[in-house]
Amino acid sequence: QFDPSTLTTFADAAAGHEGVLSDPTGAVVVKPCTEAEVAFYEKANTSHPEFARFMPAFMGTLKLGAPSIPQSNSDIVPSSADGASGSALPPPQIEGLKALGHLPRTHAPSTSIPPDDASAAGLDMNDPGPLKGRHLDTELHIVLENVASGFKQPNILDLKLGAQLWDEGAKPEKRARLDKVAGETTSGSLGFRVAGMRVWQGHNKVDPPKQTGGKELFTLDSNTNVLTYNKFYGRTFTAENVIEAFKSYLSVPSAGISKEISLSLTQNFLSEIQEIQQILESQESRMYSASILLVYEGDPVAWKEATEADARYEDEDVEDDDEDEDSGKKAFAVKLIDFAHARFEDGIGVDENMLKGVRSTVKILQELEREIPS
Ligand code: ADP
Ligand code: MN
Known part of the structure; x- marks a missing residue:
C-alpha cells in the first residue's frame, strides 16, 4: 500500500x-x-x-x-x-x-x-x-x-522559535555557535527568526529582486516562478525591520495577491498563532528550535475558491450535509513543526523561550494588520 x-x-x-x-x-x-x-x-x-x-x-x-x-x-x-x-x-x-x-x-x-x-x-x-x-x-x-498539500501554490514561511536554540544535551561548541547566530539575528531580540520562505511570483515572468552584499539570499526558479529565500535572508533582519520579511511573504502584487487577501490572511494567521500562544501558556513543555510553519494559497483564484468553500462548509448544518463537504482546498494553514529537541514534563513550567518568539510574531502580525489597509 x-x-x-x-x-x-x-x-x-x-x-x-x-x-x-x-x-x-x-x-x-x-x-x-x-x-x-x-x-x-x-x-x-x-x-x-x-x-x-x-x-x-x-x-x-x-x-x-x-x-x-x-x-x-x-x-x-x-x-x-x-x-x-x-x-x-x-x-x-x-x-x-x-x-x-x-x-x-x-x-x-x-x-x-x-x-x-x-x-x-x-x-x-x-x-x-x-x-x-x-x-x-x-x-x-x-x-x-504534508502541511503544504491541498494548495495550488503553497506560499510557505518557516519561523524558527527561541532565543536559546539548543537543549541541555548540546555540547559547548554547539551552544556557542547557536548563541552567536541568535545574538546576531532576531532570534536573540525577538525570540524568532525567518528560517526560510517560498513565494510564488505569479503566472508572468518576473525579474528576481536585486541582491546587495556578498551572500546570495534568494533564488528565483524560472520554471515555477517560485522565489525561494534561504536561511541567510532571515539573518539580515533586525527587530525594527523584520516586518519587511512578512510583507515580502504576504504582499505579492505580481501574483495578484490584493490588499484584501493580505489582510484576511494576516488576520487568519494572527488568530491561529494567538491560539498557539494560549495553549503554550497553559502547558509545561520545552521546544528548542521548533518552527511555526505558515502556508497560504498564493494563487488568488484558488484562494477565493478555498475561502468560499470554507464559508459554505461553515454555514452548513452538520446533520444534513452530504453535498457540501470540505472541499479539500485550503486557503491557509498554521502548524508547529520540528520537534527534535522537544518534550513535555510536569513541573518545568511554561516555555518562556518559545513564547517570546510566539508573542513577538503576534505583535508583528498586529502591526501588519494595522498597516495593510493604508
Ligand atoms: P530540520 O529543520 O531539522 O531539517 P524540519 O522539521 O524543520 O527539519 O523540516 C525542514 C523543512 O521541511 C521545514 O522548513 C518545512 O518547510 C518542511 N516540512 C517539515 N515538515 C513538514 C510537514 N509536515 N509538512 C510540510 N512541510 C514540512
Ligand atoms: Mn527546522
Whole structure:
C-alpha cells in the first residue's frame, strides 16, 4: 500500500536540512528524525490533544535509505532502461503505517527514482549528500501530513522559535555557535527568526529582486516562478525591520495577491498563532528550535475558491450535509513543526523561550494588520 521506492525529494521545503521526501500524491512528507521527535509526536497525540491540533498529523515511522547499504555506485544507479528502481531501496521496515492504514494509495512501484532523489534517500555513497552535516546519521524517518498539500501554490514561511536554540544535551561548541547566530539575528531580540520562505511570483515572468552584499539570499526558479529565500535572508533582519520579511511573504502584487487577501490572511494567521500562544501558556513543555510553519494559497483564484468553500462548509448544518463537504482546498494553514529537541514534563513550567518568539510574531502580525489597509 505504501511503497518507499516511490518517494522523491520534497519540493516544498522552506528551510532546514535536505533529505525530506514526499510520496507521489504529495499527501505526506517523510523526514529523517530522532527517536525524541517520534516520542514527542506520540506523547502529544495521547496526552496533549489541544497542542497536537497544531502539529501535522503523525502517521508513523519508516526505516529506509541507510547510507551504509549500497556497496558500490553501480548498486545504486537505476539499472533498467526506464529507470525503474523499486529494488534500489533496501526493504523498508515500516512501523505503525500498516496499523494506521490510512495512507493514500500510491502508484505502482514502477515509478523511477531520478539520481538526485536516490541521493536524497541516502543511497549515494560517493556523495554523502543530504545526510552530510546532519548530526543524526539516521535511517529513522517520520511520516507526517504534508502541511503544504491541498494548495495550488503553497506560499510557505518557516519561523524558527527561541532565543536559546539548543537543549541541555548540546555540547559547548554547539551552544556557542547557536548563541552567536541568535545574538546576531532576531532570534536573540525577538525570540524568532525567518528560517526560510517560498513565494510564488505569479503566472508572468518576473525579474528576481536585486541582491546587495556578498551572500546570495534568494533564488528565483524560472520554471515555477517560485522565489525561494534561504536561511541567510532571515539573518539580515533586525527587530525594527523584520516586518519587511512578512510583507515580502504576504504582499505579492505580481501574483495578484490584493490588499484584501493580505489582510484576511494576516488576520487568519494572527488568530491561529494567538491560539498557539494560549495553549503554550497553559502547558509545561520545552521546544528548542521548533518552527511555526505558515502556508497560504498564493494563487488568488484558488484562494477565493478555498475561502468560499470554507464559508459554505461553515454555514452548513452538520446533520444534513452530504453535498457540501470540505472541499479539500485550503486557503491557509498554521502548524508547529520540528520537534527534535522537544518534550513535555510536569513541573518545568511554561516555555518562556518559545513564547517570546510566539508573542513577538503576534505583535508583528498586529502591526501588519494595522498597516495593510493604508
Ligand atoms: P530540520 O529543520 O531539522 O531539517 P524540519 O522539521 O524543520 O527539519 O523540516 C525542514 C523543512 O521541511 C521545514 O522548513 C518545512 O518547510 C518542511 N516540512 C517539515 N515538515 C513538514 C510537514 N509536515 N509538512 C510540510 N512541510 C514540512
Ligand atoms: Mn527546522
